[in-house]
Amino acid sequence: MNIAVAVDDEVRHEARPSASEAGPAAKRIVVGYGFWIFLLSDIVMFAAIFAAYAVLAHASAGGPSGLQLFNQRSVAIETGCLLASSYTCGLMSLAIGSRRYAATYWAALLTFLLGAAFLALELREFAGMIAVGAGPQRSAFLSLSAVTGCMSPPAWSGWR
Secondary structure: OOHHHHHHHHOOHHHOOOOOOOOOOOHHHHHHHHHHHHHHHHHHHHHHHHHHHHHHOOOOOOOOOHHHHOOHHHHHHHHHHHHHHHHHHHHHHHHHHOOOHHHHHHHHHHHHHHHHHHHHHHHHHHHHHHHOOOOOOOOHHHHHHHHHOOOHHHHHOOOO
16 A cells, blocks of 8 residues: 555545646546547538538539539549648658657658648639539539538539
8 A cells, every 4th residue: 555545545535625626637638538529529510511412412403413523533632632641740740759850841741742732633623613614603512512622522422
């Protein structure tokens, strides 16, 4: 038995501090709680986007549908750029933690290049949609596509 436990056992229950008097929660508890709040908020957001897509998939108001507008190959490349940039950002974080500065700079450069490639593909896709008259003002479906970033609807197009 260690001394802290022995002393704690001898202290009356009324004299022990309550949870509000004990100070802030441990960092491990706060970080874990924050992670679950973040994850749950993402689940709610994506559920709302999926529901909006299910409702608006056929609300094209005579305009083009997702299958007519979106190129599956371009969507796959955009998704790959985003996933790879998340990976290189994680590598950068590990390099920072181990104080490997050259690796940090390379990972930062790769992350930037992948993000720039994604943005260029998105802008090209938006410009192409606007050129054929498929802007967000055309229909509710295209408005949803603009909000979700164009790359989402093709991935869902088989979910009818």
